[in-house]
Amino acid sequence: MTFKQIPAASASTGLLIILLCAMGAGPLFNYGVSVSSALIIEQLGITAGQLGLIVTVVFASAAISSIWLGNLADKISARAQMAIIFTGTAVALVMAAFAHSYWLLLAAAALSGPAQAISNATTNRVIIRAVPVEKQAGWIGVKQSGVQASQLFSGLLFPAVALALGWTGAALGGALVCVLLWFASFKYVPSPAKLAASNSPAPVEEPPEVTVETDQVSAVNTKDKMPAIVYFFAVIAMLSGMGTQATNVYLPLFAVEELNFSLVLGGVAAAVSGIIGVVSRLAWSRQMQAGAQPSRLLIMISLGAIFGVLAFLGAAMWQQTVLVWVGAALHGMTVLGANVVINAGLLRAVPGSKIGAASGLNSMGMYAGFALGPLVMGGLQDLTHSFTAGWMFVGVSYVACGVVAVMLYRRRGRNEKRS
Structure with a gap:
């Protein structure tokens, strides 16, 4: 006899917006640095490589702390985790x-890493406990779009405010937004007592082993063994993350230095990716909600990303x-x-x-890629x-991502033939 959670009644629109903001709060630091890069380089007298090291430190810190914070997310309250996310970024x-x-x-930069590292674990856990199963993939798409909403917000706000009030004014404005969002989270994030009351466990009979049907790669859920698909996803997250964050960080500077964009227009280029990224994440989540195979979607994503790199080279x-x-559009x-x-694949594959x-x-895989790319x-x-040379490196990372996705797809096919 095992127990299956009954979805909570607290799955409100307000909660969804807070989860979206929780995903977007952490990246405010690195997006703010990226879109203000030309100003920061001039102000501090650093090189483009040193600018990349700032973002590398962010994600190295996130990668180092991610597994510990992921385990912590299974033990402490969602409200405590929201404090880590919002106040950590503000500080x-x-x-x-x-x-x-x-x-x-x-x-x-090192301080901002843990605030980003826990965001996926926090929001995934809230969704799996408070949202009906049939709506979870859709919620994943919306909350993940918070990262691109942050890119959009940063691309429009930071350059404009930085030109008027300097980097200090822009960064303090971002910190104020995080503090306000933290206070707002008190209203919508369920307390531990409320979650316990609205998720009263109902006993259901289940077989001792539950086989996952989506991109199944020895994905047997047991207490001792993590499904193998989780490791495939981690590798794909690392490879795609290398190219993603390299583009996020250097697209504005590339536009300013090589195409003679203004600082504000360079920020708009990043914002365009963010706008399209919000829409695309919702579209990909609908595909997952409709039952699409993650590996097949990841192959499509890799191919499209390669064409985006070719556009930058051109x-x-x-x-x-x-x-x-x-x-920028293809990137988004x-x-x-x-x-x-x-993340939607993880919810299917992991108890x-x-x-x-x-x-x-x-x-950990994603943030390792985020650290290496810039x-x-x-x-x-x-x-x-x-x-x-940098764009060629980004292209190679996307090719490798596609290869691993193909391996996952083919292995799933072999498992289906055996069964």
């Missing part, structure tokens, strides 16, 4: 606002600004949706009691004084 932004040296900015080669917008349409597919740990493992691309830019 990092305040520190960055008054950072008059590069090293202090790196320290702020923009630099032929000085065609229109290709920057094409590349494709690889920005990968995490939606992966609720282990979703925090599985999300932490996936986050570091490598920035280093290549410093070495070659061009973004061409």
